[in-house]
Amino acid sequence: MPTPATAATTAVPPAREAAPAGPGEHAGKHPGEPGVTDPDLLADPVGGYGRLREQGPIVRGRGADGAPVWLVTRHDDVRELLRDQRFVNSPAPVPGRPAEGAGCTGTPEARQAPGDAGRPLLPGSLPDNDRPAHTRLRRPAARALSARRLQALRPRVERIAEELLDALPGHAVGGAVDLVEHYAYPLSTGVLAELVGVPEADRGLWRDWGAEQAAGRADAATAALAGRLRELAARRRAEPVDDLVSALLRPDETAGGGAAGAACGAAAGGGRISDEEVAGLVLALVAAGLGPTADLIANGAAALLGHPAERARLDADPALWPRAVEELVRWCGPVQLTGPRWATEDLTFRDTRIRRGEAVQLVLVAANFDPRRHPHPERLDLTREPAGPGEQQVAFGHGIHSCLGAGLARQEAEVALAALLRRHPGLALAVPPEQLERVPLPEGRRLRHLPVRLGRTG
Template sequence: MDPALLADPFRGFSRVREEAPIARASFPGQDTPVWLVTRYEDVKTVLGDHRFVNNPASIPGGDVPDLREKLVKARGIPDEYVGYLTDGILDSDGDDHLRLRRLVSRAFTARRVVEMRPRVEEISDRLLDSLPGDRVVDLVEEYAYPLPITVICELVGIPEGDRPLWRGWGSRMVSMAPGALTEPLISMIDYIRDLIPRRRAVPADDLLTGLIRAHDDDEDRFTDAELITMVVTLVLAGHETTAHLIGNGVAALLTHPDQLAMLRAEPELTPRAVHELMRWCGPVQGTRIRYPAEDVELGGMVVKRGEPVMAVLVSANYDPRRFDHPDRLDLTREEDGRREVHVGFGHGLHYCLGAALARQEAEVAFAGLLSRFPGLRLAVAPDELERQLMPASWRLARLPVLLR
């Protein structure tokens, strides 16, 4: 929560990386230190090596304190709701993780994502049609958020009239205000509990119907709590980060006119541009906590069994050992739009399940916006753009623009 680090995590974490490959840090109000792993190769090791687990209960012996649980409880979450934030697909390991991932992976295959593209373009076009040209527009509120929340809610099966509820809950979930997490979490859980029997009675062609069938076929294989947790995770993860990738990306393009002009002249660069924007200004700057199941050497130091570790994606993506001139925004950096070198979407077993969908939504969002408004520009000076002050995250509070 250091103000200078929050204001410029790119240079801040890069400084940490060059001073120490791994460094000690702490969360506010917590006395358990965390290792920050900052260099590209070490980050890939943490994310891809089976010796690092997401759930400390996966470590034999059962004597490793659960920092995740401490952090959630510190936010005021009642004990009976803690598991909905610590026991889902993001925090499972090995066969348990594969079991949960298989339940939803068909909805995010490359083929399924390609088939969804016309619908994503339709949603984007409708949103662009509704943007007013006679006033300053907050592009985060009126475009970057509505696009992915609409897409993921349609995919999961959230009725159209209820989607503003999820937009509001999602916004409050990321608030750093004391106690702010409890009400939206409980509201989401109660909503899903109510929606499940309604969807069971009237099935639809959506992911929720498939999850209900999997649950009803074998409750021991897929429990009530896992079903609810999965829906919460998919809807929140499926729109929050994509929205801020779009917002950050537009701001980056508008402050780099040479790159913007190149993308306008060569729209076929858009897939490569999305990769570079994810590297250069991605919204997720640090991963969930990992735990070594045994002593592991990283950066010339030994991380002891069970010591919490966070892989710092932003410093890895700016590591000059892997990227030439990493501070420079270069939309042609990636060789093509299908292969990625950056770790903005993670790496290994927990690589982002919805990465292909997020990339597609960003491609559609940038292409539609830039072709529709050739004179698009910021309505404030770049240094006046307001950021949400959240650790390990890079988010615009708003993005005021003028449409031309």
């Protein structure tokens, strides 16, 4: 993987104050302004954004659609703005900003149906909501993804991993197996189906949707899945079981359940959560959790195969796995850029004037490689200690929009990678590391394929 020391330099003018574009307008492109879809940033996000980080804390650039945006790259600044309530994820409440295409750190498929001109597919998407709706929706989602529920799910995650590993040799072509297609994505899809409580009859549709997500063409499959989730929410309201959908529908247990729980929910934002909102929440959670978690597994496997000394540490001390996963999330995490967040008022941040209605994007990959926070950030070190209070990386966000599925993603990555290396101690890349092809995504780090040779088995 390229590091800041290995990539070419791009000159960027100092960022202070820029005249904002009018409502719905895109400012003209300036040659010195970095764009998140620029080839050099797509090819080497660690190096490219690292140079921007060292030129200033906030840089004027262009978003994926060419619209002007402020890019924030330093660790402490990113954490601060993630919890700054003067910025919102949805532009709807910002005067002069269109309501369409609300900024979201999840996948487009979770937000829009094909041809709907930016209309949210379902109303329960957490990234598309801000307070107070966000509070009302996040509470049942956090309860449904509690540590207790994840611990109960772990044996099923382990079973799914073992079943996929049993089948891996049968997928070999020319002696090589693609871990993206035959392990990372099927595992993430299967775990989410277990968590949600997808009926066996719908598992085929679920697997198809997972495959379409992996291929980047999930619009039609997402629309079909949304319909099934609405039906499932209605069934679970009438006959609850022990699954995610039923947990989302349950009254707030922290308030004692029943009428008290309903009253607490109403106080947090009003009314019970609807079947439509439950379906939207589930779709947003699984869409945000499927691809990034699968990508973390694939990226982590590639990183460990490329660093045999670090892999040997895990072989010698399996208790190191939780810390190792945290370092892998920092070093090769799947999400490298948040969606746009809009300023609701004129403000000054790090001597830069940001006007109401202007957007910022927080560059998580630059923050996670910030030497002010992480000594020798280019080094993969599975024994790395947190560099201060709180998380040692910001890949899962921070504040009210922190990733609710972070615990599940960590658990899946640990189970998947530990089982893979235990079952196949002779595992090796089937191609040189520089030949691994990445999907050119501004917001994420995704391997198109990860061909490996299984070698001897454990």
